[in-house]
Amino acid sequence: xxxxxxxxxxxxxxxxxxxxxxxxxxxxxxxxxxxxxxxxxxxxxxxxxxxxxxxxxxxxxxxxxxxxxxxxxxxxxxxxxxxxxxxxxxxxxxxxxxxxxxxxxxxxxxxxxxxxxxxxxxxxxxxxxxxxxxxxxxxxxxxxxxxxxxxxxxxxxxxxxxxxxxxxxxxxxxxxxxxxxxxxxxxxxxxxxxxxxxxxxxxxxxxxxxxxxxxxxxxxxxxxxxxxxxxxxxxxxxxxxxxxxxxxxxxxxxxxxxxxxxxxxxxxxxxxxxxxxxxxxxxxxxxxxxxxxxxxxxxxxxxxxxxxxxxxxxxxxxxxxxxxxxxxxxxxxxxxxxxxxxxxxxxxxxxxxxxxxxxxxxxxxxxxxxxxxxxxxxxxx
Numbered sequence: 001x002x003x004x005x006x007x008x009x010x011x012x013x014x015x016x017x018x019x020x021x022x023x024x025x026x027x028x029x030x031x032x033x034x035x036x037x038x039x040x041x042x043x044x045x046x047x048x049x050x051x052x053x054x055x056x057x058x059x060x061x062x063x064x065x066x067x068x069x070x071x072x073x074x075x076x077x078x079x080x081x082x083x084x085x086x087x088x089x090x091x092x093x094x095x096x097x098x099x100x101x102x103x104x105x106x107x108x109x110x111x112x113x114x115x116x117x118x119x120x121x122x123x124x125x126x127x128x129x130x131x132x133x134x135x136x137x138x139x140x141x142x143x144x145x146x147x148x149x150x151x152x153x154x155x156x157x158x159x160x161x162x163x164x165x166x167x168x169x170x171x172x173x174x175x176x177x178x179x180x181x182x183x184x185x186x187x188x189x190x191x192x193x194x195x196x197x198x199x200x201x202x203x204x205x206x207x208x209x210x211x212x213x214x215x216x217x218x219x220x221x222x223x224x225x226x227x228x229x230x231x232x233x234x235x236x237x238x239x240x241x242x243x244x245x246x247x248x249x250x251x252x253x254x255x256x257x258x259x260x261x262x263x264x265x266x267x268x269x270x271x272x273x274x275x276x277x278x279x280x281x282x283x284x285x286x287x288x289x290x291x292x293x294x295x296x297x298x299x300x301x302x303x304x305x306x307x308x309x310x311x312x313x314x315x316x317x318x319x320x321x322x323x324x325x326x327x328x329x330x331x332x333x334x335x336x337x338x339x340x341x342x343x344x345x346x347x348x349x350x351x352x353x354x355x356x357x358x359x360x361x362x363x364x365x366x367x368x369x370x371x372x373x374x375x376x377x378x379x380x381x
Contacts, residue, residue, distance in 0.1 A: 004342055004378045006370065007041035008034050009077050009229075009263055009353040012055035016297040016357065020054040024061065026359045031065045033363050035072035037370035038379050041105060042069070043077030043351070049154050050295040052285070058107075059092045066100045075105025077225065077351070078206040082111050082165045083158035086174035087193060094196025107204040107225065108175065110168045110213050127324075130236075134337075134344040137321035139233040140290075148292040169216045172205065176220060179203070204261075209234040210241035218242045218258065221249025228341060229265040229353055232325040239345045261349035264341055267328040267356060268365040268372075278356045278365075279328040280304040285355070286319040300357045331372035338373075 010030065014023040031042045042065065044058040055061060058076035066074040074096075079089055093106045127138040145151055159165075166174075177183040181197045184190055204223045207213025208231035217224035218241070226238040239260055246258045265282070269275035280301040288296040299307060308315070327337040338350055352369065356362045373379040 078107035078109030210237035218245025
């Protein structure tokens with residue numbers, strides 16, 4: 001199955017001892033480099049109130065990055081519609097498309113940054129390995145975060161007083177209608193977003209489970225991104241639900257068949273041992289997110305060992321599914337694992353997210369992976 005493109009998913013992580021400004025400069029540099037390496041798209045996530053993540057506004061960061069690159073697609077992975085309106089989203093991305101036509105991806109997310117909703121019975125009850133060797137871990141429960149004070153504060157600060165989020169599938173429909181120039185209010189009044197209407201943006205929906213996001217993407221004939229790196233237990237169900245719901249779409253950018261990208265957390269180095277050393281900070285970093293405190297600045301290997309010294313079984317359990325499914329190794333080792341992910345999910349693309357303490361190590365990871373992926377005939381480098 002040749003010709004599987006690679007994309008980049010960037011949180012704009014802040015390494016310990018660094019600053020948000022330095023992290024932003026690093027991300028712009030990484031976008032330039034990965035464009036040269038042959039990656040096809042570069043997406044920015046949206047996160048709030050995290051001391052170790054500077055990617056709070058995808059539209060702003062991708063505007064800076066689009067101006068520093070020339071061919072790679074630039075987009076959001078994803079803007080969170082839970083605290084936005086369809087109109088503000090279409091107008092923002094319409095502005096970007098007006099300056100960088102044909103290069104902008106509008107990735108839509110459902111939450112406002114809180115823990116994802118779960119559908120009962122949608123995930124396997126135990127860990128297992130697929131026929132081709134892909135690890136599917138035991139599902140992780142986000143229940144302990146639903147009433148966490150930081151999550152509640154984040155919702156309060158992002159949402160206007162008294163406002164309620166629009167139903168997600170309806171909001172995605174409004175986004176599409178505004179882009180196509182077909183929006184009508186319930187009483188028949190037209191609305192035209194300028195810029196925005198007719199924009200050449202590529203619309204994606206991102207999702208972590210076999211729920212409303214996968215179904216909305218499929219029902220509207222949109223591209224779908226399934227999050228193996230965030231919720232590895234439910235990636236197969238998410239992909240299946242998307243395909244089951246898919247209906248061909250007409251008009252500009254319409255699809256006649258499903259199109260799926262799947263994310264993976266990756267660290268590549270010349271050999272497995274060095275890659276595992278560079279990935280040492282991943283467990284305490286994930287723990288800071290899963291515990292509710294917010295992502296800490298990404299620690300060095302030495303700092304990570306100090307942070308995890310004395311961890312209990314409960315500490316390890318909190319991050320086990322993410323640590324077990326991170327692909328850290330040599331180019332050949334990681335490419336083998338990515339091929340397993342591709343084959344198990346039937347992905348048309350793969351979306352790579354890499355965090356290391358050192359910027360040069362991060363750039364090298366993407367370069368080494370691109371070289372191996374090209375050697376296997378998946379990527380023209």
